[in-house]
Amino acid sequence: MDINEHSPLLPYQPATDRYHQMKYRRCGNSGLVLPEISLGLWHNFGHNADFTLGRSILRRAFDLGICHFDLANNYGPPFGSAEENFGRMMKKDFSSLRDELIISSKAGWDMWPGPYGNYGSKKYLVASCDQSLKRMGLDYVDIFYHHRPDAETPLEETMGALDLLVRQGKALYVGISQYSAEDTAKAYAILERLGTPLLIHQPRYSMIDRWVENGLMDVLGEKGVGSIAFSPLEQGLLTDKYLKGIPADSRAAKDGRYLKAEQISDEKISMISKLNDIAIGRGQTLAQMAIAWLLKDQRITSVLVGVSKPEQLDDNVAAVKNSVFNAEEVTTIRGILGA
Template identity: 55%
Template sequence: MTYRADTARYDTMQYRRSGRSGLKLPVISLGLWQNFGGTRDYPSAMEILGYAFDQGITHFDLANNYGPPAGASEELFGQVMARDFRPYRDELIISTKAGYTMWPGPYGDFGSRKYLLASLDQSLKRMGLDYVDIFYSHRYDPETPLEETMGALAQAVRSGKALYVGISSYPEKETRQAHAILKDMGIATTIHQPSYSMINRWIENDHTIDACGELGIGIIAFSPLAQGVLSGKYNAGGTEGTRGGNPNGTLRASHIEPRVLDAVGKVAEIARSRGQSMVQLALSWALRRPEMTSALIGVRNLDQLKDNLGVLNNLSLSADEVEAIDAATKDGQMELHPRPSGWLR
């Protein structure tokens, strides 16, 4: 059966401008990081992606290394584009990134012009697209001149292969430098994608969030649920079938140690008092500041997607609630900070 988008798809979603650009994103965007790899079949993928678009989620976030295996998420999304989403291409914001290892040798990762532009071409081929809406430098490369990395992003725009460019997991100093370099080239730094949640506040602690607000760069938070920790599922005990149960995964034992789970338990009480799920409260919190454009979610199934979308019923937080969350999570922070070696991605 041919997919036809819901005619009411824009009735309930809220959209925010990305910094001082003309680009608006839904407050909830859908990422294809860990749940749309080689084990996901087309029908289940389309069930989630189609429902998301029907609810006004216009932004789908990918990267060259998303899977597993690397590239699989883009390939699957390419099938969705070809079979079902093609008539709606101009309603969609599709983003991808390059920065992590994709092929052997010295040109297969980090931030060189050689790697970034070759990777973008490969991503476009996997997705069957002429251009992406946003192309990111996925991580800061301390060994490549930032002028070269930003020059590659500028070339992506000038060649018509990307409409906007952004950076991901760049600390404050490098965020400011990247913005200045691109500005000199006549290209805007439209968006920054850092990890951010009530138990992972590095962008507040190093003032990256303040820099983005000052410079007019939008922010889209990844891992606003701290990879599922803020859903409360780890408080129930057991990690089988979760990221916490994968020894080679991105969720570390330190992320679910007792002090963190104790903080999550306290947050659960605040969520109950608001009549929200923990997921919804975590998203409300991540979106509370004016610098925030969108929160990037990842889901395994339709029920999780519906739970996430329930945040639209109550996005506001009072000053007292924010203060209570600060107190509840004070001793449960993950204390993460971006490192060139990579983390969480």
């Protein structure tokens, strides 16, 4: 038993072999590398969550070589609370380890009332970054993202705000999330002119949700921009959790904001069951195979996971040990997915 994992009120001593547990990839053409598995704090770190459990999750992640923690201004609930709790955990456990960590945050979704608390204006992005730094108790974030496209704000203004945050020393790198291939290319060109490279794109991407394969991944590869995929397990759908129905303690049963019960159709279950059989044949869980499927593409820098228990991280991290698929597996899986 790891006393630090299960007794988070005791002083934290990180595992000495942590960087031997993980593989790392270069982020595009930059000098930065990221762990192949990163930890997102979208769920289970708000004020409605168990703070002690959250500390255990962060500790276990770092012990496994996951040195990238991903947040956003609106993570909670309520908005801002994930950053507040992370700031407390940072102060208690990781303050002496700051230079080993990549910490990211984002802004782009509804955050506070009025016309300046949403979307992509310079007013909103600069204020959001300032607020995020205050909540987390940090001088800077390693990566700051525009969280979603904003058709009403000129792209030059939004990218100019990201450039400004780097020049102010509030962010080391900048990224975007959920931008189309066309808008990603435009954002890249604007930032290149400003002298602040576009480091990374954070798209939603899974075996089921493959929109990035219709041009975006090609743009990222051509421009030398990194990528970090979120929702790789489709909110738990790409696990063995729902093969025999909807468990009472599952996200679909308890919280319909992210995965609705009606999304778990008989057709989906049949597809997942077939994928699960292939995963078993590979000596993996379905979740591990779903993560490995994304990592087989070297243009993917990292896969972003969210967990509710420390031990789930061990299962996720084991995926990096086998992210190679033979030709038969690729053909069979693509046939199941209809790709």
